[in-house]
Amino acid sequence: xxxxxxxxxxxxxxGVPYEMLETQxxxxxxxxxxxxxxxERYKVAFSDLSALKVAVDQELCEFDAELNGALEVAFxxxxxxx
Amino acid sequence: xxxxxxxxxxxxxxGVPYEMLETQxxxxxxxxxxxxxxxERYKVAFSDLSALKVAVDQELCEFDAELNGALEVAFxxxxxxx
Amino acid sequence: MRVSVxxxxxxxxxxxxxxxxxxxNTGAIVSFQGIVRNNSENSLLNMxxxxxxxxxxxxxxxxxxxxxxxxxLNDALVIHRHGKLFPGDQIMMVATAAIHRHDAFQSAxxxxxxxxSRAPFWKKEITKKGYHWVExxxxxxxxxxxx
Amino acid sequence: MRVSVxxxxxxxxxxxxxxxxxxxNTGAIVSFQGIVRNNSENSLLNMxxxxxxxxxxxxxxxxxxxxxxxxxLNDALVIHRHGKLFPGDQIMMVATAAIHRHDAFQSAxxxxxxxxSRAPFWKKEITKKGYHWVExxxxxxxxxxxx
Numbered sequence: 001x002x003x004x005x006x007x008x009x010x011x012x013x014x015g016v017p018y019e020m021l022e023t024q025x026x027x028x029x030x031x032x033x034x035x036x037x038x039x040e041r042y043k044v045a046f047s048d049l050s051a052l053k054v055a056v057d058q059e060l061c062e063f064d065a066e067l068n069g070a071l072e073v074a075f076x077x078x079x080x081x082x
Numbered sequence: 083x084x085x086x087x088x089x090x091x092x093x094x095x096x097g098v099p100y101e102m103l104e105t106q107x108x109x110x111x112x113x114x115x116x117x118x119x120x121x122e123r124y125k126v127a128f129s130d131l132s133a134l135k136v137a138v139d140q141e142l143c144e145f146d147a148e149l150n151g152a153l154e155v156a157f158x159x160x161x162x163x164x
Numbered sequence: 165m166r167v168s169v170x171x172x173x174x175x176x177x178x179x180x181x182x183x184x185x186x187x188x189n190t191g192a193i194v195s196f197q198g199i200v201r202n203n204s205e206n207s208l209l210n211m212x213x214x215x216x217x218x219x220x221x222x223x224x225x226x227x228x229x230x231x232x233x234x235x236x237l238n239d240a241l242v243i244h245r246h247g248k249l250f251p252g253d254q255i256m257m258v259a260t261a262a263i264h265r266h267d268a269f270q271s272a273x274x275x276x277x278x279x280x281s282r283a284p285f286w287k288k289e290i291t292k293k294g295y296h297w298v299e300x301x302x303x304x305x306x307x308x309x310x311x
Numbered sequence: 312m313r314v315s316v317x318x319x320x321x322x323x324x325x326x327x328x329x330x331x332x333x334x335x336n337t338g339a340i341v342s343f344q345g346i347v348r349n350n351s352e353n354s355l356l357n358m359x360x361x362x363x364x365x366x367x368x369x370x371x372x373x374x375x376x377x378x379x380x381x382x383x384l385n386d387a388l389v390i391h392r393h394g395k396l397f398p399g400d401q402i403m404m405v406a407t408a409a410i411h412r413h414d415a416f417q418s419a420x421x422x423x424x425x426x427x428s429r430a431p432f433w434k435k436e437i438t439k440k441g442y443h444w445v446e447x448x449x450x451x452x453x454x455x456x457x458x
Contacts, residue, residue: 008214008286009297058219060282074216074284078300081213081244081285082198082256082276082412090361090433091444140366142429156363156431160447163360163391163432164265164345164403164423177324184346188398191348194341194419196412199331201338251335265343265423266454272341273416307413 002067004031006045007076010052013045028054028073029063045075053078084149086113088127089158092134095127110136110155111145127157135160165232165240167224169215171247176257179241183259187238192265194272198255207291213246213255216284220244227278231260234274235267242275246285277307312379312387314371316362318394323404326388330406334385339412341419345402354438360393360402363431367391374425378407381421382414389422393432424454 005018025031032049035042046052049063055074056065067073087100107113114131117124128134131145137156138147149155168174176197184193202208228240237260244256258275262268287298315321323344331340349355375387384407391403405422409415434445 005216007216007284008288055216055219055284058216058222060223072218074219076216076284077286077297078305079281079284080287080298080300081215081283082280087363089363089431090435137363137366137431140363140369142370154365156366158363158431159433159444160452161428161431162434162445162447163362163430164427175324176327177322180323180327180344184344184399188349188353191346193344193346195344196415197327197331197340197342198412199338199340201410202335206335252331263348265345268343269416269420269423276412276416 002031002070003072004035005072005074007074009077010045010075014041023067025067027063027067028056028061028065031067031073032063051077084113084152085154086117087154087156089156091159092127092157096123105149107149109145109149110138110143110147113149113155114145133159165225165228166242167221167228168243169220169224170243170245173245173254174243174257176254179243179257180259183239183241183261187261189263190238190261191263192268193259193261194265194268195257195259196272196276197257200249200251200253200255202251203289203291205291207293208251209290209292210251211249211253211255212288212290212295213249214286214288215246219284220246223283224279227275227282231271231275235260235262235271237262237267237271240271240275242279244279244283244285274311277304277311280304281308312372312375313389314368314375315390316367316371317390317392320392320401321390321404323401326390326404327406330386330388330408334408336410337385337408338410339415340406340408341412341415342404342406343419343423344404347396347398347400347402349398350436350438352438354440355398356437356439357398358396358400358402359435359437359442360396361433361435362393366431367393370430371426374422374429378418378422382407382409382418384409384414384418387418387422389426391426391430391432421458424451424458427451428455 239261241259260268260271386408388406407415407418
């Protein structure tokens with residue numbers, strides 16, 4: 001089981017702040033493809049990956065990062081704090 | 083009459099914070115030479131002009147600046163505020 | 165070093181007074197204060213700042229540690245608010261303490277650049293017409309290149 | 312814009328609170344606080360700051376005006392003390408308010424660089440062994456070249 005979190009407009013498009021998933025995906029990219037197959041709202045949220053960032057276990061990483069053993073994956077737009 | 087002011091160690095070497103002078107000097111440099119002729123303490127204070135700065139009427143300037151009509155000339159070491 | 169992510173407002177004077185005490189070789193303290201500013205039409209009702217709770221504190225602490233080491237700081241402080249904020253409210257502050265001013269300035273700018281683009285906060289602006297998520301600015305991403 | 316040359320201490324929190332109020336498009340405030348730091352032998356008894364009364368206010372105001380124009384600042388503040396100061400005491404502060412952080416940082420650094428080398432103040436350090444005038448640092452003069 002992996003916890004998948006969504007923030008800002010990604011959360012709004014997907015409709016939940018997080019969900020627990022059973023997945024065989026080996027990388028973030030594979031997880032994204034798996035989600036896009038599932039339902040239209042994921043397809044909308046992940047339509048332009050260049051507008052998104054991802055963190056695995058609360059560390060920023062690239063979409064080709066591996067998931068092995070990760071507890072948490074988060075998707076969100078570029079940060080705008082400060 | 084012109085008011086000549088001294089600050090920091092220049093003031094200490096010359097012994098007064100300011101003095102009123104009657105002078106015919108046309109430039110700061112001529113005034114310096116005039117003072118150096120007067121007494122030893124001025125010779126000591128003005129021995130190394132590269133260690134000194136000058137302001138005419140409260141504006142920083144060079145030693146070749148003209149004095150015509152100036153009310154105030156000040157000599158001091160480089161500033162160390164802030 | 166202190167990092168605080170909080171809903172509540174803070175008193176910058178009190179924070180700077182606490183921050184100043186007890187380091188006898190500190191000669192320079194730089195602070196940055198971020199404030200909710202109105203938009204050009206003056207139509208901002210409020211702002212809502214979302215965060216990634218588990219990651220925020222950790223991410224900021226990493227940049228603070230980097231800054232303290234890189235510029236030999238005596239101390240560094242970051243306070244960042246989340247939740248509902250109104251025009252004129254304080255969003256966040258950074259403070260850095262060093263022997264010399266250049267290190268204090270550089271490290272504060274470094275921290276600001278990283279907080280802007282790498283700390284997991286997202287700003288939503290609510291106006292009379294509705295709301296929108298603030299978009300990241302190319303210049304903010306670009307600003308990281310100089311460090 | 313405010314420039315104050317004074318003997319008395321100031322409350323940086325109170326100053327920043329006053330400074331923040333009333334400009335609805337200010338998004339960034341940078342402050343610098345200069346503090347009397349002890350020397351490496353920890354032997355500093357006190358510092359004495361001499362000024363050129365007629366010129367100080369005028370010289371600082373000139374640099375503040377330059378900064379406000381060059382970086383489109385909403386406001387700028389300089390407070391500089393003179394007289395007898397002790398280790399840990401505040402010497403001075405600068406604050407700049409802008410729409411964006413980069414202008415606030417740049418203008419505060421510019422003001423500090425100019426205050427250091429162009430405002431007529433001279434620092435004397437009094438230690439157990441006697442006193443000496445603080446010498447200007449080559450780097451401080453050099454810092455002006457970038458502006």
